[in-house]
Amino acid sequence: MSLRLLIVDDSRMSRLILQGFxxxxxxxxxxxHAGSGEEALSMVEQHEVDIVSMDFNMHGMNGLEAALVLRETRPQLPIAIVTANVQGAVQERIEKAGLVFIAKPITADAARKLATLAGA
Incomplete structure (x- = not known):
């Protein structure tokens, strides 16, 4: 099954690590790839995307804010927040929004979780 994954993270290295896995x-x-929440919104307008991996802590619009905006136009789009911010309150906000939480550091398990989220 061929899917289009949008990796959103302000760290190019984090994007490349996840891409490698x-x-x-x-x-x-x-x-x-997108380096910000704003860029992610633009990418989804320009390209068909099947799943999104979104960092939480980014300059400007954070990942949760961007994900909620995406949900307004693409309510069925699977979105995972992949973050090193593992505070319980952050995890609760992510899960309450109907998103999947994946903790950094990025491992091969993150790729498997994304595939499961996408139904692959």
């Missing part, structure tokens, strides 16, 4: 496990997926 995804490409190893799911080489047929197409990977798109």
């Amino acid at each position: 995804v490409e190893q496990a799911y080489p047929h997926w197409t990977i798109l």
